[in-house]
Amino acid sequence: MRCHRCHAPANVEIRRSRIAFCARCYPDWFRAQVQERIDHDRMFRRDQRVLVAVSGGKDSLALWHTLMRLGYRADGLYVRLGIGEYSRRSQAKAEGFANRHGLLLHQVDLEADHGFVVPDLVEARSGKPCAACGTVKRYHFNKVAAELGYDVVATGHNLDDEAATLFGNLVHWNGEYLARQLPVLESTHPGFVRKVKPLYRLSERETAAYALVERIDYILEECPMAKGAKSLAYKDMLNCLEEQQPGAKYRFLVGFLKQGRSVLPAAAPEAADVRRCSRCGQPTTAELCAYCRMADRGRRKHETKDRKYGRTPVGP
Ligand code: AMP
Ligand code: FES
Ligand code: ZN
Secondary structure, three states: OOOOOOOOOOOOOOOOOOOEEOOHHHHHHHHHHHHHHHOOOOOOOOOEEEEEEEOOOHHHHHHHHHHHOOOOOOEEEEEEEEHHHHHHHHHHHHHHHHHOOOOOOOEEHHHHHHOOOHHOOOOOOOOOHHHHHHHHHHHHHHHHHHHHHHEEEEEEOOOHHHHHHHHHHHHHOOOOHHHHHOOOOOOOOOOOOOHHHHHHOOOHHHHHHHHOOOOOOOOOOOOHOOOOOOHHHHHHHHHHHHHHHHHHHHHHHHHHHHHHHOOOOOOOOOOOOOEEEOOOOOEEEOOOOOHHHHHHHHHHHHHHHHHOOOOOOOOO
């Protein structure tokens, strides 16, 4: 195949569109796709400050790189989740990227600042901490953005992530989650910062190719706690389908956003009685927010481990 733009021999094929690009033209195509989504979905403007949640993986670093190259004011946020060597290596990738490009990276350290780590949050039913970890991450993305005055939080969720989430929500008929599955989540309350996913129409393969061509140094391994997670099974299934029907993943997600959402019952309106958590001040509908309740459980578990292994307890 030849490059769609310059007709040189192609290196990256976009199967769903039946086009391909050489390594020189591909990054421009990728950035143009992201720019088009930011503008079309009104994610943010050039005069706004963006906080990019970076995990050290290819998607979030490719997103940060893209926003930098497109001229946006984008700083990073890395949350130290305390998942052993995996967290240390991903932190090093996030820091390395920020240093190399002279970008500002904020960090939250769960163990040092909050007295627990994600492995303390393993749930009895699933045997995994992934759902709780999602709550922890979203809490800190919002808190840091609100406290430091960012207009928007951007995450690196790609087409594969979003299609797998959609598939899972359909398998389990999670109507409430389906109604909220959007590439832009508006701020519904002064304490909630809007959330956007600028890569939601680009596949994992396409972001990996961007990271490779732009020589972004990212962590290759997946989170060890996610092994056997349902989301990975959904991704595998969708990849099998994609193999036989190029573009199926894209049509599944984009079709849902364009048409499927309209047949859903309207999302339940945000509860009107949003107030401040009595401990941390973040918006919540309860006296104590879900994060603070979870953190209490995590700290208790952490302290038990400390006693068992003779470590000094940490925490606020
Ligand atoms: P995941 O939930 O691991 O699939 O990650 C989805 C998105 O959340 C990533 O693309 C990042 O934008 C963000 N993210 C994941 N882990 C972290 C972390 N430790 N610190 C900051 N952002 C993260
Ligand atoms: Fe949260 Fe793996 S990154 S459990
Ligand atoms: Zn709280």
